[in-house]
Structures are given as C-alpha cells and as structure tokens.
Amino acid sequence: xxxxxxxxxxxxxxxxxxxxxxxxxxxxxxxxxxxxxxxxxxxxxxxxxxxxxxxxxxxxxxxxxxxxxxxxxxxxxxxxxxxxxxxxxxxxxxxxx
Amino acid sequence: xxxxxxxxxxxxxxxxxxxxxxxxxxxxxxxxxxxxxxxxxxxxxxxxxxxxxxxxxxxxxxxxxxxxxxxxxxxxxxxxxxxxxxxxxxxxxxxxxxxxxxxxxxxxxxxxxxxxxxxxxxxxxxxxxxxxxxxxxxxxxxxxxxxxxxxxxxxxxxxxxxxxxxxxxxxxxxxxxxxxxxxxxxxxxxxxxxxxxxxxxxxxxxxxxxxxxxxxxxxxxxxxxxxxxxxxxxxxxxxxxxxxxxxxxxxxxxxxxxxxxxxxxxxxxxxxxxxxxxxxxxxxxxxxxxxxxxxxxxxxxxxxxxxxxxxxxxxxxxxx
Amino acid sequence: xxxxxxxxxxxxxxxxxxxxxxxxxxxxxxxxxxxxxxxxxxxxxxxxxxxxxxxxxxxxxxxxxxxxxxxxxxxxxxxxxxxxxxxxxxxxxxxxxxxxxxxxxxxxxxxxxxxxxxxxxxxxxxxxxxxxxxxxxxxxxxxxxxxxxxxxxxxxxxxxxxxxxxxxxxxxxxxxxxxxxxxxxxxxxxxxxxxxxxxxxxxxxxxxxxxxxxxxxxxxxxxxxxxxxxxxxxxxxxxxxxxxxxxxxxxxxxxxxxxxxxxxxxxxxxxxxxxxxxxxxxxxxxxxxxxxxxxxxxxxxxxxxxxxxxxxxxxxxxxxxxxxxxxxxxxxxxxxxxxxxxxxxxxxxxxxxxxxxxxxxxxxxxxxxxxxxxxxxxxxxxxxxxxxx
Numbered sequence: 001x002x003x004x005x006x007x008x009x010x011x012x013x014x015x016x017x018x019x020x021x022x023x024x025x026x027x028x029x030x031x032x033x034x035x036x037x038x039x040x041x042x043x044x045x046x047x048x049x050x051x052x053x054x055x056x057x058x059x060x061x062x063x064x065x066x067x068x069x070x071x072x073x074x075x076x077x078x079x080x081x082x083x084x085x086x087x088x089x090x091x092x093x094x095x096x097x
Numbered sequence: 098x099x100x101x102x103x104x105x106x107x108x109x110x111x112x113x114x115x116x117x118x119x120x121x122x123x124x125x126x127x128x129x130x131x132x133x134x135x136x137x138x139x140x141x142x143x144x145x146x147x148x149x150x151x152x153x154x155x156x157x158x159x160x161x162x163x164x165x166x167x168x169x170x171x172x173x174x175x176x177x178x179x180x181x182x183x184x185x186x187x188x189x190x191x192x193x194x195x196x197x198x199x200x201x202x203x204x205x206x207x208x209x210x211x212x213x214x215x216x217x218x219x220x221x222x223x224x225x226x227x228x229x230x231x232x233x234x235x236x237x238x239x240x241x242x243x244x245x246x247x248x249x250x251x252x253x254x255x256x257x258x259x260x261x262x263x264x265x266x267x268x269x270x271x272x273x274x275x276x277x278x279x280x281x282x283x284x285x286x287x288x289x290x291x292x293x294x295x296x297x298x299x300x301x302x303x304x305x306x307x308x309x310x311x312x313x314x315x316x317x318x319x320x321x322x323x324x325x326x327x328x329x330x331x332x333x334x335x336x337x338x339x340x341x342x343x344x345x346x347x348x349x350x351x352x353x354x355x356x357x358x359x360x361x362x363x364x365x366x367x368x369x370x371x372x373x374x375x376x377x378x379x380x381x382x383x384x385x386x387x388x389x390x391x392x393x394x395x396x397x398x399x400x401x402x403x404x405x406x407x408x409x410x411x412x413x414x415x416x417x
Numbered sequence: 418x419x420x421x422x423x424x425x426x427x428x429x430x431x432x433x434x435x436x437x438x439x440x441x442x443x444x445x446x447x448x449x450x451x452x453x454x455x456x457x458x459x460x461x462x463x464x465x466x467x468x469x470x471x472x473x474x475x476x477x478x479x480x481x482x483x484x485x486x487x488x489x490x491x492x493x494x495x496x497x498x499x500x501x502x503x504x505x506x507x508x509x510x511x512x513x514x515x516x517x518x519x520x521x522x523x524x525x526x527x528x529x530x531x532x533x534x535x536x537x538x539x540x541x542x543x544x545x546x547x548x549x550x551x552x553x554x555x556x557x558x559x560x561x562x563x564x565x566x567x568x569x570x571x572x573x574x575x576x577x578x579x580x581x582x583x584x585x586x587x588x589x590x591x592x593x594x595x596x597x598x599x600x601x602x603x604x605x606x607x608x609x610x611x612x613x614x615x616x617x618x619x620x621x622x623x624x625x626x627x628x629x630x631x632x633x634x635x636x637x638x639x640x641x642x643x644x645x646x647x648x649x650x651x652x653x654x655x656x657x658x659x660x661x662x663x664x665x666x667x668x669x670x671x672x673x674x675x676x677x678x679x680x681x682x683x684x685x686x687x688x689x690x691x692x693x694x695x696x697x698x699x700x701x702x703x704x705x706x707x708x709x710x711x712x713x714x715x716x717x718x719x720x721x722x723x724x725x726x727x728x729x730x731x732x733x734x735x736x737x738x739x740x741x742x743x744x745x746x747x748x749x750x751x752x753x754x755x756x757x758x759x760x761x762x763x764x765x766x767x768x769x770x771x772x773x774x775x776x777x778x779x780x781x782x783x784x785x786x787x788x789x790x791x792x793x794x795x796x797x798x799x800x801x802x803x804x805x806x
Contacts, residue, residue, distance in 0.1 A: 002633075005629070005630055006630060006631070006633060006634050007162075007163065007628075007630040007631050007634070008163075008631070008634065009634070010633075010634035010635070010637040010638045010641075011638075013631070013634055013635060013638050014613065014621075015516045015575060015613070015638070015642070016514065016515045016516040016517075016575075016613070016623060017162065017514070017625065017627065017631070017635045017638070018613055018621045018622060018623050018625075019160070019162065019163060019164075019165045019621065019622035019625050020613070020621050021165075022120075022165065022167060022168045022169070022170075022620040022621065022622065023118075023119075023120035023165065023166060023167060023168035024120070024163070024164055024165060025120050025121070025122035025123050025159070025164040025165055025166040026120045026121060026122050027122065027164070028122035028164050029122070030121070030122055030123075030124070033127065034127070048110075049110060050300075053113075053137065053300055054133060054297065054300065054337055055133070056125055056128065056129045056130070056132045056133040056136065056336075057121040057123075057136075058117050058119075058121055058136055059121055062115075071121070074121040074122060076126075076127040076128075077127060078127035078128030078129075078326075078333035078334060078336070079128065079332075079333055079334030080128055080333070080334055080336055080337055082334065083334040083335065083337065083338060084337045084338075092334075144617055144620075145617045146617065147489070147615045147617065149485070150624075156624075157626060160622055160624065160625035160626055161625070161626050161628060162625040162626055162627060162628050162630075162631050163625075163631070165622040165625055167620065167622050168620060169617060169620050170615040170616055170617060170619075170620040170621055170622075170623075171615075171620070171621075171622050171623065171624075172484075172485065172488050172615060172623040172624055173623070173624030173625075174481055174484055174485070174508065174511055174624060175481065175507060175508065175511065177477075178477060178478060178481035178508070181473065181477070181478035181479075181481035181482045181485070182481050182482065182484060182485035182488075183485060184443075184471055184473070184478070184482045184485065185441065185443060185471065185481065185482030185483060185484060185485025185486035185487075185488075185489070185491075185493075186485040186486060186488070186489045186615065188441045188443070188469035188471050188482065188486055188491070189440060189441050189469070189485070189486035189487075189489035189490060189491035189493075190489060191469050192440040192441055192467070192468060192469040192491055193440060193489070193490060193491060195467065196440070196467060198490075198608075205617060222474060222475060222478075223474070223475075223477075223478050223481070225474070226473060226474030226475070226478055227478075229474075230471065230472065230473075
C-alpha cells in the first residue's frame with residue numbers, strides 16, 4: 001500500500017525536511033559496490049599520504065603507526081590509490097565472491 | 098599586491114588539518130574526480146564553513162534523504178542560483194555581526210560548490226552578479242565538462258569534438274562543435290581579488306590556492322578540473338592520471354590572477370606531452386581523426402603561449 | 418497612537434520595513450514597486466537603517482539571496498511585481514518548503530503579454546499553490562499595517578508572507594498614514610530566533626533530495642503547517658488591534674447583515690464598490706460587499722459565515738484563467754461553496770484588467786446583472802467585463 005512506502009511519519013520530519021544529523025552518510029555501506037580491493041604492502045609504504053588525500057570517499061584513515069589503512073566498509077574499489085602510489089605499495093586484488 | 102597573498106606562506110603536507118568535513122558513504126561513482134576535490138576543499142576550509150551547492154552530481158550524491166555527507170552546515174536551493182544564495186548568506190552574516198547577533202571575530206567561510214553546468218551556462222548571470230557585488234565567498238567550479246548528473250549532456254564547458262549525449266559523435270556531425278567556453282576570461286574580467294585554476298593531481302598547489310582564497314576579503318574563484326570516469330568513458334583508476342596529463346599537455350594550465358591585474362603561472366610546461374596521450378584514455382574522444390587531434394594540439398599551444406605572455410607582462414611587482 | 422502624516426504609500430511601506438529592523442534587503446527594481454526599493458536604499462545609505470542592501474541582478478537572484486539570508490538567520494525583505502514575480506517563480510515554492518520567514522511586498526501588476534505596467538491581480542494569482550501566506554491591502558494604511566503583521570506571522574509560523582497592494586493605484590498615491598511608534602513595533606516584533614539555521618556550531622543539511630519515500634510526508638507536513646497559520650494570523654491581528662486601534666479580519670464585510678446580493682472583490686477597487694453599495698442601499702436594494710483580506714490560507718469558515726443569507730454572489734476577478742471555469746477567485750469561491758450547504762447563485766466577472774478603471778456605475782451594473790441572475794441562470798462560467806466590442 002502506498003502509505004507503507006513512506007520512510008517515516010510526517011510528524012517526525014524536521015520542519016523544512018532538514019537533516020539534523022550532519023554527516024550521517026557514514027552509516028551507509030558503499031563497500032559492497034566494489035569488485036576489486038586494495039592491498040597494502042607495508043614494506044614499500046613511505047607513509048606519504050597520497051592514497052589518503054586522493055581517495056574520493058575518503059576511505060583511508062591513518063593508524064597509530066602512521067600507515068594509511070583502507071576502510072573496506074566504504075572502499076568502492078576504484079583503484080586510484082594503487083595507480084598513484086609512488087612506491088607501488090598498493091595492489092588491487094579481485095574481491096572474493 | 099594584496100599583503101595576505103604577497104606574504105602567503107604555503108602549507109606543506111604536514112600542515113594539513115587531519116580532519117575531513119565530508120563524510121564517506123556518499124553515492125559518488127567509483128573513481129569520481131569531482132567529489133575528491135570537494136572533500137579536499139572542506140579539509141582545508143575547516144568546520145567554520147557554510148557550504149552551498151548547486152543542483153548537480155555533488156548535491157545528489159551527498160544528500161539522499163535521510164542521509165547526508167556534510168559535516169558543515171549546507172544548503173541546496175537550485176541549479177543556477179548557488180552564487181545568489183551565497184550572496185544572501187554573506188549579507189546575513191555581515192548584518193548579524195554588525196548588530197552583535199554573531200561574534201564579530203569569528204571567521205565563517207562561505208563556499209559554493211557548483212559544476213560546469215551551473216557555472217558556465219545556467220548560472221552565469223548569477224555568478225556574474227555575485228562577483229560584481231564583491232561578496233565574501235569562495236566559488237569552486239568543479240568542471241567535469243558536461244551536465245553529468247542528468248546523463249552526460251553537453252555544456253558550455255564541453256571541449257570541442259567531445260562526445261556527449263546531446264553532442265554525439267555522429268556520422269554527419271562529429272561530437273561537440275564549439276570550443277570550450279572561456280569562463281576563466283569572464284571571471285577574470287570581474288577583477289575579483291583571487292582567481293585560480295587547479296587540478297587534483299597537484300593537490301598541494303590546489304590546497305594552497307584554497308587557503309589563499311579563504312584569506313582574501315571578497316570573491317574568490319577556483320576552477321577545478323574534475324574527471325568523470327562515467328561520463329568520459331575513462332577507467333576509474335585513471336582519474337588522477339588524467340588530472341596530471343591535462344596540465345602537462347597544456348590543455349589546462351595552472352595559473353592565478355590577482356585582482357584581475359597580476360597573472361602568475363604556477364607550472365611551466367616547456368616540454369608538453371602530446372594531447373593524444375590525454376585524449377586516448379577517454380572513450381568520449383575515441384572517434385577523433387588525426388586532423389581533429391592536431392586542431393586540439395594547436396589550440397592548446399596557442400592558448401598556453403598567450404597565457405605565458407600575459408604572465409610575463411602582468412607579473413606581480415617584486416616585493417622589496 | 419502614532420501621528421498621521423501624508424506619505425506616498427511606497428515610501429510608507431519602505432519606512433515600515435525599516436521600522437521592522439530588517440537585516441537583509443535583496444530586491445530588483447520593477448515598475449511599480451521601484452519607490453519601495455529606492456527608499457529602502459536611501460534609508461540604508463543615509464545610515465537610518467542598519468541592514469545589508471543587496472542590489473541583485475535579477476528577481477530570481479533576489480529571492481535566492483533572501484533564501485540564503487533567511488537560512489542563515491537574518492530578517493529579510495524583498496519586493497516585486499508581475500514579470501519579476503514570474504522570474505522568481507521557481508524559488509517561491511522552495512522558500513515555503515524550507516520554512517523560511519521571508520516577507521515580500523508585491524505591487525500587483527498585470528503579466529505579459531502584452532507587456533503592461535498597470536495594476537491587476539494576475540501576478541499573485543499564479544502563485545496560490547506554493548504555501549505562502551498571502552494578504553491583501555486596499556489602501557496605504559492597510560499596506561503598512563500588513564507589513565508589521567507579516568513579520569510577526571512569518572516568524573511565528575516560519576513561513577513566508579506576501580503582502581499585496583495594487584501597483585500605482587495604491588503604491589503611488591499620497592495618503593494620510595499613521596505609522597506605529599518604534600517602541601510598539603519592537604514590542605510587536607521581538608528579535609528573530611530560529612531554532613534551525615545555517616550555523617557552523619550546529620550543522621544541518623537544507624535541501625536534501627525528496628526521495629519518493631519521503632516527498633509525500635514532506636508535503637503533508639508543509640500543508641499542515643500552512644493550514645495552522647490561520648490561528649496565528651488572526652491572533653496577530655488581535656494583538657495589532659490592541660496597539661493600534663485598527664481591526665483586521667480574514668474576510669472583511671460591508672453592509673452584509675441583510676444582503677441579498679453580495680459582491681466578492683479584492684484590492685483597491687473594493688473601495689469604489691463600497692460607493693456602489695451605498696448608492697444601491699439608498700435605493701432600497703439589499704446589497705453588500707465581501708473582501709478577502711487573508712487569501713492563503715483560504716479562510717473557508719470566515720467566508721461561509723460572511724455570506725449570511727445571500728441569494729447571489731457577484732465575484733469580480735482581476736485576473737483571467739483562460740478557458741477555465743472562472744477567474745481565480747471565482748474558481749475558489751465556487752469550490753468553497755460546493756463543500757458547504759449554501760448555494761447562492763454565483764456570477765463571475767473579470768474586470769479592471771491592467772489598470773482599466775472600473776467606475777461606480779460599472780459596479781451598479783454588475784450588481785443589477787447579479788440580481789437578474791437569481792431568476793435567470795447565466796449561460797457563461799465567467800465573463801470578461803468592460804470590453805469594447
């Protein structure tokens with residue numbers, strides 16, 4: 001029925017249909033879009049941060065050691081990080097089925 | 098030259114703020130070259146920013162109710178009027194600060210994210226008005242060279258011969274028939290405090306330009322070259338490579354213009370790569386003939402050499 | 418009570434906007450609204466009004482800038498007419514859906530083509546559906562009072578308000594007008610406080626995509642909000658009466674107590690129609706006048722109550738809706754009546770287009786034709802009256 005297709009009651013909407021929770025797209029998983037996943041070789045990595053800066057998502061986060069780790073919850077497998085890594089430390093690997 | 102730019106100390110990669118103000122989980126395509134500079138812009142500008150988007154890819158991917166990717170206050174009104182909405186916000190902040198309703202010392206950046214459709218075409222009047230009135234805001238044109246959000250139709254920013262759905266590479270007419278509109282010239286003619294072009298491969302150059310834009314009082318405009326793998330038929334991993342090649346082939350020189358007076362070339366391209374190296378990575382150019390590629394090569398060289406001359410004649414005065 | 422001074426109505430309206438301590442004015446000049454925006458510019462540049470004046474490059478930009486300014490928490494004002502209103506058409510529905518307390522004064526003027534700078538209601542009648550609160554003034558005093566009222570209602574309801582006054586006929590005449598004293602205006606209009614606005618300390622998203630799963634609910638929420646403004650509008654008029662002594666109601670009536678035939682009309686022509694009512698009453702004819710002061714939200718109950726026991730209604734429209742079932746007011750009046758038990762005969766005339774003068778004698782003729790209609794049903798849905806054949 002058409003009313004069952006509604007996401008929420010009209011009474012619960014903020015006036016103006018504003019979204020009051022900033023950045024809540026972080027709850028949404030885009031990681032299931034990908035067919036390839038980046039794999040990091042820490043030996044080659046020089047922690048330059050380009051993968052982190054140039055990732056469109058952003059899916060990379062620095063860890064305590066300063067390496068940039070890809071958050072697979074969001075990674076869409078575009079391959080930019082592997083393409084621009086100056087040391088070739090990232091390879092794109094086919095995602096398992 | 099204005100002191101805040103003459104004495105500008107460029108950021109190094111270590112100075113960059115750690116936080117991002119654009120959340121992941123947005124719906125941009127894999128390898129989107131338009132959302133990536135948007136994310137970097139918010140990183141540099143920080144949380145004391147009000148963002149305005151025009152209708153387009155960036156607005157759609159970042160705000161599918163009930164989700165949004167904006168960790169800063171954001172408003173989207175229409176396709177053409179982002180610059181006018183920003184003008185209103187600028188006036189409101191000025192008035193409220195003057196009347197003591199907002200703390201006077203607090204700097205609030207106002208940034209507009211608009212595509213080439215919204216900037217070159219339908220929003221040109223609104224952009225011109227906002228620039229002429231001298232509002233304090235940063236307008237970032239994320240140029241992916243077509244109306245990508247509605248399905249890759251041609252815009253004023255579409256390069257000559259490119260295939261789009263409304264300028265298809267057909268048997269009689271071979272793609273887009275006009276050269277890319279010289280939006281840079283139009284914006285520079287408004288004599289705004291700061292104008293720059295940027296390309297994401299040269300990210301430190303881009304982020305320093307953003308920093309400069311945030312320091313000037315008055316309008317600043319940054320024209321960012323933004324590849325779209327979906328619309329251009331390029332591989333998603335080639336996005337950053339394309340942003341490097343576009344500069345190294347002279348097709349999109351990196352330069353700044355201060356107050357409409359001083360021209361600064363940021364990256365000399367004395368030994369350019371052939372334009373073919375750039376064109377062959379995109380399916381939207383695969384129908385090009387040798388003569389057409391030669392025309393593109395010629396124009397790239399002509400425009401670049403003209404820019405070099407402008408930068409020599411109108412170089413900023415040497416600081417004593 | 419304030420002092421009565423002779424002022425051109427446009428100037429008085431601009432002064433009233435200034436008294437409301439507006440923060441941002443964003444307007445584009447168009448005849449016949451020009452004197453309003455010119456005087457506001459004077460007030461700002463002379464330091465008499467502390468506001469930001471944005472001399473926008475088009476009406477679309479005017480409303481867009483108002484939306485941006487109101488979203489950032491400022492008290493805003495704009496004004497336009499005819500083609501200007503049509504140019505900002507796209508932004509009108511956005512302003513109301515965003516729940517922004519923008520106030521706009523419309524100097525009603527006919528829409529093109531043919532291009533005309535003279536007064537009728539065709540411009541505002543195209544915007545009935547958008548969720549704006551719409552009020553109508555018949556003279557300069559009403560226009561000024563409705564401006565004060567507009568800000569109070571807009572900010573309590575968080576919805577935009579359009580105050581309508583006839584271009585030239587009202588905007589450009591000099592009338593004795595009593596402006597409210599500043600202390601009373603300040604008491605009537607406390608400073609604007611918006612719970613949700615563009616503020617880096619509390620980020621929110623305005624203008625997300627209305628996916629099919631939420632658009633219906635969003636429209637329902639807006640609809641309920643616009644309907645709920647009726648109570649606020651009436652209460653604000655009651656409070657205004659306390660400080661000014663002047664009384665305003667959603668539907669104004671004139672000599673309706675035992676009227677058999679009533680004329681429904683809006684705008685300054687109502688004052689001429691009053692003269693016709695007086696003349697006919699002197700001859701023993703039982704006639705009266707009904708005017709919509711509040712047009713949106715549609716004051717259904719007030720309207721039905723005002724009808725009393727009329728046998729026929731003469732609806733005089735100032736706009737055409739080509740090949741429809743009536744002029745805009747005619748269509749809405751018939752729709753309201755059909756939902757009630759009252760069934761007076763309705764005769765719909767369209768008169769006074771683009772500043773064409775409608776005289777007292779014309780109104781007398783319209784009343785007489787309505788009397789005839791009681792026994793002989795007219796064959797037309799609407800008639801454009803006063804055409805040279």
